[in-house]
Amino acid sequence: MFKIEDIDPIHYRKQTRKATLIVMGIFIVIGFITATLAVKWFGEYSSNHLVLNFMGAFVGLLITAAIVKAYLADQAWMKEAIYAWRLKRNLMYISNTLANIKEAVESGDEQAMKILRFYHLGLEQMHKLEDNNHALIDILAEKNALETTLNEKGIDLNQIEFDFKWTDDYKSH
Secondary structure (H helix, E strand, C coil): CEECCCCCHHHHHHHHHHHHHHHHHHHHHHHHHHHHHHHHHHHHHCCCHHHHHHHHHHHHHHHHHHHHHHHHCCCHHHHHHHHHHHHHHHHHHHHCCHHHHHHHHHCCCHHHHHHHHHHHHHHHHHHHHCCCHHHHHHHHHHHHHHHHHHHHHCCCCCCCEECHHHHHHHCCC
Protein backbone atom coordinates (compact mmCIF):
# COMPACT_ATOMS: atom_id res chain seq x y z
CA MET A 1 0.00 0.00 0.00
CA PHE A 2 1.42 3.34 -1.04
CA LYS A 3 0.58 6.49 0.88
CA ILE A 4 1.10 10.09 -0.26
CA GLU A 5 3.36 11.88 2.22
CA ASP A 6 3.61 15.59 2.90
CA ILE A 7 7.03 16.66 1.54
CA ASP A 8 8.37 20.18 1.18
CA PRO A 9 9.18 20.74 -2.52
CA ILE A 10 12.33 22.74 -1.79
CA HIS A 11 13.66 20.04 0.56
CA TYR A 12 12.68 17.40 -2.02
CA ARG A 13 14.62 19.08 -4.83
CA LYS A 14 17.67 19.59 -2.58
CA GLN A 15 17.70 15.95 -1.46
CA THR A 16 17.13 14.52 -4.94
CA ARG A 17 19.93 16.68 -6.36
CA LYS A 18 22.22 15.38 -3.62
CA ALA A 19 21.20 11.76 -4.28
CA THR A 20 21.63 12.20 -8.03
CA LEU A 21 25.14 13.64 -7.65
CA ILE A 22 26.21 10.82 -5.32
CA VAL A 23 24.85 8.08 -7.58
CA MET A 24 26.34 9.78 -10.66
CA GLY A 25 29.71 9.98 -8.91
CA ILE A 26 29.59 6.29 -8.06
CA PHE A 27 28.63 5.43 -11.65
CA ILE A 28 31.38 7.59 -13.14
CA VAL A 29 34.05 5.88 -11.03
CA ILE A 30 32.75 2.36 -11.59
CA GLY A 31 32.01 3.04 -15.27
CA PHE A 32 35.53 4.30 -15.93
CA ILE A 33 37.04 1.34 -14.14
CA THR A 34 34.91 -1.28 -15.94
CA ALA A 35 35.36 0.42 -19.34
CA THR A 36 39.13 0.52 -18.86
CA LEU A 37 39.21 -3.09 -17.71
CA ALA A 38 37.07 -4.21 -20.66
CA VAL A 39 39.57 -2.69 -23.10
CA LYS A 40 42.52 -4.09 -21.13
CA TRP A 41 41.13 -7.63 -20.88
CA PHE A 42 39.39 -7.96 -24.24
CA GLY A 43 41.33 -5.45 -26.37
CA GLU A 44 43.51 -8.10 -27.98
CA TYR A 45 40.37 -9.92 -29.22
CA SER A 46 38.72 -6.87 -30.78
CA SER A 47 40.00 -3.92 -32.74
CA ASN A 48 36.91 -1.88 -31.85
CA HIS A 49 37.78 -0.39 -28.48
CA LEU A 50 34.79 1.96 -28.58
CA VAL A 51 32.41 -1.00 -28.35
CA LEU A 52 34.45 -2.43 -25.49
CA ASN A 53 34.28 0.92 -23.70
CA PHE A 54 30.49 1.01 -24.07
CA MET A 55 30.18 -2.59 -22.87
CA GLY A 56 32.36 -1.82 -19.88
CA ALA A 57 30.34 1.28 -19.08
CA PHE A 58 27.13 -0.76 -19.33
CA VAL A 59 28.53 -3.29 -16.87
CA GLY A 60 29.42 -0.33 -14.63
CA LEU A 61 25.82 0.87 -14.87
CA LEU A 62 24.55 -2.55 -13.83
CA ILE A 63 26.98 -2.66 -10.89
CA THR A 64 25.92 0.85 -9.84
CA ALA A 65 22.23 -0.13 -10.01
CA ALA A 66 22.94 -3.17 -7.83
CA ILE A 67 24.80 -1.03 -5.28
CA VAL A 68 21.96 1.50 -5.16
CA LYS A 69 19.37 -1.25 -4.73
CA ALA A 70 21.32 -3.22 -2.12
CA TYR A 71 23.02 -0.54 -0.05
CA LEU A 72 21.90 3.01 -0.82
CA ALA A 73 18.10 2.75 -1.20
CA ASP A 74 17.62 2.66 2.58
CA GLN A 75 19.81 5.69 3.27
CA ALA A 76 18.13 8.81 4.67
CA TRP A 77 19.47 10.99 1.83
CA MET A 78 17.76 8.70 -0.72
CA LYS A 79 14.33 8.80 0.96
CA GLU A 80 12.86 11.53 -1.25
CA ALA A 81 14.22 10.03 -4.49
CA ILE A 82 12.85 6.58 -3.62
CA TYR A 83 9.51 8.12 -2.59
CA ALA A 84 9.23 9.99 -5.91
CA TRP A 85 10.10 6.83 -7.84
CA ARG A 86 7.38 4.90 -5.99
CA LEU A 87 4.85 7.71 -6.52
CA LYS A 88 5.57 7.85 -10.25
CA ARG A 89 5.34 4.07 -10.44
CA ASN A 90 1.90 4.12 -8.81
CA LEU A 91 0.72 6.96 -11.05
CA MET A 92 1.90 5.05 -14.14
CA TYR A 93 0.11 1.95 -12.92
CA ILE A 94 -3.12 3.98 -12.74
CA SER A 95 -2.50 5.73 -16.07
CA ASN A 96 -2.27 2.32 -17.76
CA THR A 97 -5.96 1.77 -16.91
CA LEU A 98 -7.00 5.43 -16.78
CA ALA A 99 -9.45 5.29 -19.69
CA ASN A 100 -11.33 2.41 -18.06
CA ILE A 101 -11.24 4.11 -14.66
CA LYS A 102 -12.68 7.30 -16.15
CA GLU A 103 -15.46 5.30 -17.81
CA ALA A 104 -16.26 3.69 -14.46
CA VAL A 105 -16.30 7.13 -12.79
CA GLU A 106 -18.79 8.32 -15.42
CA SER A 107 -21.06 5.39 -14.54
CA GLY A 108 -20.88 6.20 -10.81
CA ASP A 109 -18.33 3.61 -9.57
CA GLU A 110 -17.16 4.87 -6.16
CA GLN A 111 -13.95 2.80 -6.10
CA ALA A 112 -12.98 4.27 -9.48
CA MET A 113 -13.68 7.74 -8.08
CA LYS A 114 -11.34 7.07 -5.16
CA ILE A 115 -8.62 5.82 -7.50
CA LEU A 116 -9.01 8.85 -9.75
CA ARG A 117 -8.90 11.16 -6.71
CA PHE A 118 -5.64 9.50 -5.58
CA TYR A 119 -4.33 9.93 -9.13
CA HIS A 120 -5.16 13.65 -9.10
CA LEU A 121 -3.60 14.16 -5.66
CA GLY A 122 -0.47 12.20 -6.63
CA LEU A 123 -0.11 14.03 -9.92
CA GLU A 124 -0.58 17.36 -8.18
CA GLN A 125 2.11 16.49 -5.63
CA MET A 126 4.55 15.27 -8.29
CA HIS A 127 4.12 18.46 -10.31
CA LYS A 128 4.63 20.59 -7.20
CA LEU A 129 7.70 18.61 -6.13
CA GLU A 130 9.23 19.03 -9.57
CA ASP A 131 8.13 22.68 -9.81
CA ASN A 132 5.99 22.01 -12.89
CA ASN A 133 2.90 24.00 -11.94
CA HIS A 134 1.86 24.62 -15.56
CA ALA A 135 0.95 20.94 -15.98
CA LEU A 136 -1.54 21.24 -13.11
CA ILE A 137 -3.78 23.44 -15.26
CA ASP A 138 -4.48 20.47 -17.55
CA ILE A 139 -6.21 18.43 -14.85
CA LEU A 140 -7.84 21.27 -12.90
CA ALA A 141 -11.32 21.04 -14.48
CA GLU A 142 -11.42 17.25 -14.18
CA LYS A 143 -10.18 17.45 -10.59
CA ASN A 144 -12.80 20.04 -9.61
CA ALA A 145 -15.63 18.05 -11.23
CA LEU A 146 -14.55 14.92 -9.37
CA GLU A 147 -14.34 16.81 -6.06
CA THR A 148 -17.91 18.02 -6.55
CA THR A 149 -19.11 14.47 -7.24
CA LEU A 150 -17.23 13.08 -4.23
CA ASN A 151 -18.73 15.77 -1.97
CA GLU A 152 -22.22 14.99 -3.26
CA LYS A 153 -21.73 11.29 -2.50
CA GLY A 154 -20.17 12.00 0.91
CA ILE A 155 -16.84 10.38 -0.02
CA ASP A 156 -13.72 11.65 1.74
CA LEU A 157 -11.59 13.88 -0.51
CA ASN A 158 -8.41 12.82 1.29
CA GLN A 159 -7.71 9.70 -0.81
CA ILE A 160 -3.97 9.44 -0.13
CA GLU A 161 -3.58 5.65 -0.16
CA PHE A 162 -3.40 3.32 -3.14
CA ASP A 163 -2.96 -0.39 -3.72
CA PHE A 164 -2.17 -1.88 -7.15
CA LYS A 165 -4.90 -4.48 -6.70
CA TRP A 166 -7.58 -1.79 -6.81
CA THR A 167 -7.12 -1.34 -10.55
CA ASP A 168 -7.55 -5.04 -11.39
CA ASP A 169 -11.27 -4.56 -12.10
CA TYR A 170 -10.49 -1.81 -14.63
CA LYS A 171 -7.92 -3.58 -16.78
CA SER A 172 -8.86 -4.39 -20.38
CA HIS A 173 -9.16 -8.06 -21.03
